[in-house]
Amino acid sequence: MSITIIQSMILLSIPALFFVTSWTNEKRAHWNLAMSISLLALLISFVIGIQGILGIHKIGEGVTWATHSPISLVMLCLISFIAFINIRYSRSYMSGNPEDERRYLRWLLITLSTVTLVVVSNHMLVFMAAWIAISTSLHQLLNFYPERQRAALAAYKKYIFAHIAEAFLLVGIICLYLEHETWLISDVVRQLSTQSELTVYGQIAAITISVAALIKCAQLPLHGWLIQVVEAPTPVSALLHAGIINLGGYLLIIFAPLIMLSAPAQALLLFVGGITTVLAALVMMTRASVKVRLAWSTMSQMGLMLVECALGLFELALLHLIAHSCYKAYAFLNSGSEVETRMKKRFAKRAPPSLLDFLVAALLAAVMVTIMAILFKMTTSAFVEHAAHDVIYSPWVLLGIALMLLIAERKSRTGRATFMTMFSFALVVLVAYTLQKIGASFILPQMHNQVGLAGDLWMVMLFIFFLFGYIALRYYKHHPRVVPIWRSFYAGFYLDESITRLSMRLHPTKLPERHKPKQLKIAKGEML
Known part of the structure; x- marks a missing residue:
């Protein structure tokens, strides 16, 4: 058995370890075990990557269902590092309720299992199954507090949009199979690298994969769920913004030769991603909530990453993906100290x-x-x-x-x-x-x-x-001509409200009742 096959099998064991560990939390949350698995994944991806750089083996060769290309190893290192930081932070954040701890850690590890499987998979059907599983497991984390109306609404819209993106991605994968007669991503990319133009199936695949990436990255106008999902626990927001929402960019990077042969796909990415980049960045300037500002910032950054892919700057998109993930993980997990920072800036x-x-x-x-x-x-x-x-x-x-x-x-x-x-x-x-x-x-x-x-x-x-x-x-925000513009940006041009009404009309659902806090009753004699 060659060393590349052994290394590929080790890479495939990482998602399995995360998944198996998730089911060890029935009686109590095993935080130390979860952190150990994330560190092991980081060590494995780093060692295999170093071996490829030193020439011990050729990166990209291995068993057919796994890949250890430079891009996948970089992504695996990134996800493992964020997973370790996130689990360590969550240990203190979720302390106090053993039942919530167990439920949270179980779904967190399942989500990490599906994300790592997407990264190491070289088979399009396995890739598709893991992509769908991400949405299913993440939904449990986003809806961790189902009694919160905004959290339930955000999870509901995310679930709908995720299924739409999955449908587009499935169409693209089927078209690639019909065109190239193989389910292996590496073989598809190798054949595309030798082509000078695309067939009808290829064009359909490029466009549908681009649409799936746009929806996955919460681009306008299907962005509202990302703003409202801040109702979820802070570590969930950190994981979402640092390691999941950027998978749309990863999707375009691994299918780079396909996207570069399709002018319609590139034009679509430039139009939607470019507008989202600028408008989301300007909307962010009008918002006061720390988490909401970070959410609008993520939309803008993801739009810029998609634009870089459309322009063929995949090296810049990869660098952007890594830098944004590390920054957003830090920003969300450190959001509690942002209040003091903003007070210093204000005075x-x-x-x-x-x-x-x-x-x-x-x-x-x-x-x-x-x-x-x-x-x-x-x-x-x-x-x-x-x-x-x-x-x-x-x-x-x-x-x-x-x-x-x-x-x-x-x-x-x-x-x-x-x-x-x-x-x-x-x-x-x-x-x-x-x-x-x-x-x-x-x-x-x-x-x-x-x-x-x-x-x-x-x-x-x-x-x-x-x-x-x-x-x-x-x-000039107080200038009479700028004030109405400010209001429009603050409202996000009411795009999310329109999409929410349309979603509720086409696929109605029952949201939880608004929480009514108990009224504090104070006797008249006790009032000052």
């Missing part, structure tokens, strides 16, 4: 940037980004094999806007920094981003897209719109 003395600040910052950001873009292009052309030579401008434009705001708003932050301090920090951020992008290119090089310059310009226009919207909502 801090601020000086809004002047026009000169914006102009100087824009000039510096443009120069820095241009130099780094040239260096990145030279490096990837010289050292990265099979990298596309298309120049994609929109990511660098977005990075330039971010650096410009970082430098220009140096006086409006809690701790006022000098110009050189913020300039140096911006330079460090830019260099770190470029180096990480180069590193990710060795795992997943940039690919040629079908939308060309038109898609790139579409995103540049949206990013410029975001810049003006950001300035208006941040510095």
